[in-house]
Amino acid sequence: MSDATIEVRDLRKRFGRTVAVDGLSFTVQPGTVTGFVGPNGAGKSTTMRAILGLDAPDQGTALIGGRPYRDLRTPLLEVGALLDAAALHPSRRGRDHLRWLAHSHGLPTHRVDEVLEQVGMDKAARRRAGGYSLGMRQRLGIAAALLGDPPVLLLDEPVNGLDPEGIQWIRTLLRRLAAEGRAVLVSSHLMSELEDTADHLVVIGRGRLIADRAVADLLAAASGDRVRLRTAARTEALELLAREGGTVTVTDRETLTVTGLPVERIVELLSEARVPVTEVGAHRATLEEAYMELTREAVEFGSSPDGEEVTP
């Protein structure tokens, strides 16, 4: 195990009668962006606070480079964290916020200006934080995380509140930070935010680990041998294919997803029975669908009956 990693082992934390994190274990590798995903309330923030030594776990350990956070002597140089972009004093200038952080580690003021420029806040940072948009706060929070040039980054929902241009910017930034050899852990409750960004996913629900896999693996598994077909005669198609041994799910008013039958057999069956079909094709899962499948069991907040969407 190299220095620059986050290592969570059998972490357990309860608040009163609610178990927030329940025996969670995972590792974040250097050089990768690891997505930390789960619905709201799944225990992501609690886990992150435990890693940062803010919450004391009831059981288990959370280590940075093999050491508990509280033992780090220059923590900002080892871990950069963004927990809550709103954690700013409204009448303090953004630059002054970074300056006290820099002072706490004896870092020079020009380092503050460097990171401000890096996140595109060099001008706005001279204004009071009270007037910042959510996007500006996120950028300032990321600047604070980068201040110590740390090998490990821990960002809680950094995409929140960013405009499309900002989202593009942060994706590029995260990829670049990982490419430099840093371990980057990014949490999100929306899988789509991590599409094209994360190499690896740690999925949790109700405080438990659901998946700890490379994104590529996950997509391949989720796509499976599913066939998507569009038909006006939904009921006939459904009954016919089910009788022939397929597992059929209604995806939409005119769309069905079939597993257990090869495409050729489906086309053959449907044309024999003269069921009109407008479209047949092998299905390619999105990250969102892969996630949905994984979390179906663990979802805590409102999901529609046919599993179409998870409302965060």
Added chain:
Amino acid sequence: MTTTLTPYRSRLHPARAGFARLLRAEWAKFWTVRAWLLVLAVAAAVTVVISQLGASGSIDTGAGELIAGPDGTVVRDAFRFTHRPLTGDGSITVRVTGLKGVRGGLESWAKAGIIVKKDLRPGSPYAAVLGTPDHGVRMQWNFTQDTAGSTADVASAPRWLRLTRKGDLLTGYESADGRTWTKIKEVRLDGLPRTVEVGPFVATPDHQKLHRSFGGTSETSGGGEVTGTFGHLSLRGTSAAARWTSTDVSGPIPAGVREGATGRTAVSASGSYTLTGHGDIAPDETVGDTVQMSFQGVFVGVLFMVALGALFVTSEYKRGLIRTTFTATPGRVRVLAAKTLVIATVTFVVGLIATAVAFPLAQSRLRANGYKPPAFPDYSLLDATALRAVVGSAVLLSLVAVLALAVGALVRSSAGTIATVLVLVILPQILAFALPLPTAHWLLRLTPAAAYAIQQGLTYYPQVEHNCLPESGCYPMAPWNGLLVLVAYAAVALLLAGWRLRRRDV
């Protein structure tokens, strides 16, 4: 799938190690919030301005009404004195056979004894050996000085007293039988002339009664009169007069005494002397405390300091900034220490500027209003009493800020913290003006409000019975002891806060 790369290492190196950089960070946090600097400036300005308003009372000290003792202390010096001049060394002996109140009641500090006094002018130096009903036999001199002898009660059993003069040295003795003598004390009275007045005397403080309930205080005081009986009066030494003369050494006539009340001296056939008189020989504690009067603004300044101390920590909790703080410095107790040091220094320096400006201004205002020498001392900023009150008030302002900071770290909410600290610091002060005196005194001993004792300029002597009224600026504790109460509160709050911070999740 997982790319193996050389793990990244920060290219930065912390320039300075340890607590100093943490202090610098907390200081940077403080001065970068403009509202806090503004609160500090307003705190100082308000302290100065309110102190001027508070010092606007005036007093008319008619000529001759106030008597200054040998050291300048304002004193009462009225008693029935039966005397003869004594030239050179000598001694006076008497047997006190009784002490009783003319109209029944007897004050605990009523006095019957013998005295050696420079002359008959009120306020002149003296030394006396005397008996009291409740405080035993005492030797007292020059008003402020007092030494206890035996606990014999002259009102119930006769007691022999003796006072000898040898140059500037005066020695007091007492005896149960007139044969075996016990020395009470030997004192030096500077500047005594060759010829002094000596003889038996009686005196009694005014009878004071205080009724207090919410809404009002009524103070009734009546001039008491006492009768003391003396036997075996003998004077050894050279006296220019062959006979005893009686005089009412009179300072101010105590309020409530019948107009024209005069003392009486009777001699019986057996040579027993009966003296009846009123008045007292003691420091006068009813004059105003001009030092305390100069710090009224501090009561208001405290409000701002409490808010500042509280906000310095609670504003971080309110916005979750405390997590950033503890992420940057996982040693939470160190963070608390740094915050405490920053807020204590800032509030002390600003508080000191405020009180050092307010005090001389208030003093000159009071002088203009009649609070002037000789009745009232002319304090400069560097007089021990003034300096203690000025620096002590700044320490007080700083300590309440620290207390608020510590409570803030425990309570976490701004409103809760400010309310808690104000209840601790301000409420006892307000209640002390209204509650029955014993309760009020306990409040001012047990709560942080005890610290205001540091502003006391008057010395309250144990040999004077007085109703220590909080509204007159009297606090039941000695100045530094009072301040220590606040120190203890702040220290305990800090310890609790440190202990909680280590354990609690943030």
